[in-house]
Amino acid sequence: MVKCGIRSVAQLAGVSIGTVSKILNPGSAANIRVSEETRDKVLAAAEKLDYRPSYGAKLLRGESTRTIGFATSLPKDHNIAYLSSYTFRLLNGIGQAASLNGYQVLLLNGVDYSYFLNIKRVDALIMVSFPLCSNPERERMRGMFEEFARRNYPYVVINGEPAAPGEPVIPSIGVDNESGMRQIAELIRRKGYESVGFAGELTPNPQSHHLERVRALERFLAGSGCRFSPELVLNGSGSGIPEVPRVGRYSHEDGRVILQYLHERKQIPRCMVCGNDDIAMGLLKAAREYGIRIPEELAVIGFDDDVNADYLCVPLTSVHQPLEEFGRLAVDYVLEKMNDPGRQIQLTIEPKLIERSTT
Known part of the structure; x- marks a missing residue:
């Protein structure tokens, strides 16, 4: 034919x-x-x-591809099977908003994202950020953001970190960590828990968001009479704290190993605040194995409000991030940016603590 x-x-x-x-x-x-x-x-x-x-012909003519790139920030040697529910919730919001506007979404991973904008393979870019305490890619990322600013590309970063002095302002949408930890501290004060620990990532280079949450929680608990001492803060590895190999960015295994570590040293506090819900779920599993009653002997608080949080054997108290809304807002912004190159966004959204049976 x-x-x-x-x-x-x-x-x-x-x-x-x-x-x-x-x-x-x-x-x-x-x-x-x-x-x-x-x-x-x-x-x-x-x-x-x-x-x-012909899609190729559209590219050659420089027409809109009606495509938004979504950079997942997975490690290069992992595939989509390792996407967390956190990322899938963002993707749900992005996909819904893109479809309503006649756009499709292209998943990008472990590549030079600027390339896809330079060749007009995508019209805009949404990045989900997991800022590390020490980021070896920082200089490369800084150069990429400088290029984006110079070319006025439509892009936005979800839950990124603030730009350092002298760096270009990064369009961003993110959660108010301070508010989330303030709400957790208020619950701890109200419940009268006498001691609190923090379960983060057992890796030499954890997320800076977790460190930010630890500092905020310490500040909001000051003067409450609740013990929040350094030996109860397990965020990072070393000094006798084991390292958990990474599978994606977060791991249920972090929570399991942390409770095992505290149990062996008889240091389990009255309440554990977790860096995210995956960590909290791993911790809850270990608590069942050790016969620790939740919440009578150990209260557990997560962060993100995973879609499964309400369906656990003991439903998890967690700080709800409106991740689907983050995705929709990100799409709205990049589409507006296409028509208004001067448009900028730096939006911080207040989360909401959802109390369930683990506290």
Whole structure:
């Protein structure tokens, strides 16, 4: 069969090539000005000739790809199977908002994201950030953000870290960690827990967000009479604290090993605050194995409010991040940025503590 082109479709439908292009490009602003009769004729001709628009040709013409790139920040040697529920919730919000606006989403991982913008493979970029305490990629990322700023690319970072002095301002949408930890501290004070620990990542290079949460919790608990001493803060590894190999960014194993470590040393506090819900779930599993009653002997608080938090054997108290809303807001912003190059966003959203049966 001879492959037919857009010219053949136009001839069969009795319209111009430009009209065919408008109708077969669902993102075309001119599409709405085409009559239903003309649209039907073109679609029927395209179907009869088995014609499909050439994506490669659209790229060569520099047209919009109607595609938003989503950079997952997975390690290079991992695949999509290691995406956490955190990332999937962001993706749900991004996907819904993109679809409503006639866009598709392309997952990007472990690559030079600027390349996809430079060749116009994507029209915009949304990045989910997991800022490390010590980021060996920092200089490369700084150079990339400087390029984005210079070229005025539409991009946004979800839950990133503030730009350092002298660095370009990074468009961002994120959670208010201070507010989340303040709400946790208020619950701890109200419950009268006499001692509190923190379970983070058992890795030499944990997330800086966890360190930020530890500092905020310490500050909000000051003067409460609740013991929050350094030996109860397990965030990082070394000095006798084991390292847990990474599977993705966060690990249930962190929580399990942390409770085992505290149990062996008879240092289990009255309440454990966890860096995220995956860690909390691992800790809860270990508590069942050791016969520790939740919440009578150990209260557990997570962060993120995982979709499974309410369905555990003992439903998990957690700080709810509106991750789906982050995704929708990110799409709204990059689409606005395309039409208004001067648009900027630095949005911090207050989370909400959801109390359940683990406290």
